[in-house]
Amino acid sequence: MAGDDGLAIRIRGLHKRFGEKIAVDGIDLDVPSGSFYGLVGPNGAGKTTTLSMATGLLRPDAGEVLIHGVDMWRQPLVAKAMVGVLSDGVRLFDRLTGQQMVEYAGLLSGMDRPTAQQRTADLLRLLDLESAGGTLVVDYSAGMTKKIALAAAMVHAPRVLVLDEPFESVDPVSAANIRDILRTYVDGGGTVVVSSHVMDLVERMCDHVAVITAGRVVAAGSVDDVRAGSTLEDRFVELVGGRRVGEGPEWLRHS
């Protein structure tokens, strides 16, 4: 594709301000095509805001987002067709059954009905949701809800998957299954961006990582480069700061 420089996502000078609070303060990010990219940062660092702007859900105040060379905010139709999104903290159309929900997402991306139905069946099988396909999403557990949202994000075979906190409240077995699915997807030439709090998970799963704090990228690159010989968690704490050393207050001690 024209302008595709081997980058699945290229972000330059991204800015967003909510009233007084600057949520994202000039972020540059290069996500190589075919990478498994982790985005880590403390709460309120601007991860969700960045991902929302990168996926066309939130208009940036300034800056540029290219998806495989296509400007997300100039040609949203072309760019969005290449991106699958799992947003954290948004509702789903939860009065639909799981199956209807995925089929709906497929039809919305413009595919015909037989394709949508076929892919829905495949995804439900892949995510172990076959037996729950007829249950309303509103009655799903938190983990099942994440999985059905993931299915909705993947149904149009995007080249890039952007997943905001995909493992939150997912049980270990399902999380491992989701990891396998994402790994297979990356091996098949896709790009995955996940945000997470769990350093351990990012360290094991991702090959690239960016650390965001206070709306800025403080470190980015391959996981080995970023952790620089230490563990990712130690390095993260070092970069972000805020670690409290010492004992708790006296009254909290029972022995």
Add this chain to the structure above:
Amino acid sequence: MVATLVRLRLLVLRNSFRRSTSQLVAVIIGALYGAVGLLVVLGALVGLSFAPAEVATTAVVLAGSAAVLGWAVFPLLLSGVEQTLDPGHLAVYPIALRPLMVGMLLSGAVGVAGAATTIASLGTALPWLRSPGVALIALVTGVLGAATCIVVSRAVTSIASGLASGRRFREASGLLVLIPLILAGPIIIGITSGLRSSADALPSVAAGLGWSPLGAVWAVPGAVAAGDPLGALLRLLIAVATFAVLWAVWRWGLSRSLVTPTRASARTRAPGKSGLFGILPGTQAGAIAARCLTYWFRDPRYLRQLLVIPLLPAIMWFYSSINHSNGYLFAAGPVVAFALGIGMIADVSYDSTAFALHVSKAVPGRADRWGRASAMLTFGVPAVAIFSLGAAAVEGDWLPAPGLLGLSLGMLLSGAAVCSVTSARFVFPVPEPGDNPFRSRPGANISLIGPTFAAWGVMAVLCLPEIALLTIALVTREAVWSWLGLAAGIILGAVLLVVGVRVGGRVLDARAPELLQQLRKDA
């Protein structure tokens, strides 16, 4: 602990104002209404001091009983409104039951309704101003009466919340109470006409209520004033016993709800069925129409609007039968068309942040608009056709039928057209998915007023041709005008809908992310 709970209630109240000015305005207006109502009540109570003692007793007992009854019934209608001191949220803290209950009781008196009830209850001393002893007793019974009001509502809620832990039950009960509400007009007319014919019976009704748990507390001062200390004591005993029983019921319900958290119940549909998604066209607009239709029949917030359709003609029939006029029945079609058309004004707001799916899948705005409008039209058009033609059949007057149908279709289509534009532009605070459909957020009604009235006005102007043609047909009794009205309704309505969908689609294409952000802020 009690003070902490009351302070928590006040804090939450204050913080909810801070969130938006429109909420603050709404609460101020609500408080103004409350204050005016309270002044009227207090004025009436002062006025009663110039009336004979029996009249004062009768009035106070009747009004007081109604208040207790209201406090018992309203929480059921509005379940989920006052969640500040929701026992479910407080269950994790080690709070003993008694301070918890006292705190909830006192915080109940802090809201607008609670404060008004408390002041009015204390005001029952006003009619006895000329005999200070009785007035003093009335002050005490007033406190007890106000406490009874709040305790009865707490007791009812605590029992109901135990029953209503299943989603299905909660939603069904939320809808069932709608029916008496919609039929409130006929019911009130029935009751008042009954009362008017039996005004002489009121004193004896009050006398009876004075011995019942509802009214005993309010009858005590009257009995003292009438020189019946024994009767007063007995009534006081009834009142105290009522309070004690309600307190015990509340205690039981509360202690149970603290250890059995609410849980969801699920019913599974046969897997492999796509429902409406397999029937409607497999396009973006078709999928959106299928989703909207599914919601119309599965989401209580939409079902509430759907329920109005069969009930409205029933109300019209009632009015036309008591007024011996056929005008009301003829209005059924246009009124239903109006309600359905304008009902979509907040369609995107009902999606809440689930609308993010449309944004992330880059759904063209026009497909979104078409899908939503056609979902409503699939049942709206048959409904208004049946009502318009049905009214003509019942009245045996077929001449206005085509014009009536034209007006109904015109209103339906131009309503959909107007809402296609408004719902792409404005986010209304509506009950969130899963909330009680009656839960109007504080401020919801006020901030809706501007755009809603504007939409009504635009719709009225857009429907002027149909209205004019139908009027001419009715005046001249010439069928040709009626048929012209039908043609105008269909053609004009269709053109307007196409324009509305295009304009709304363009607005949506341009501002979908902004709309989503507004929905997020609102959620």
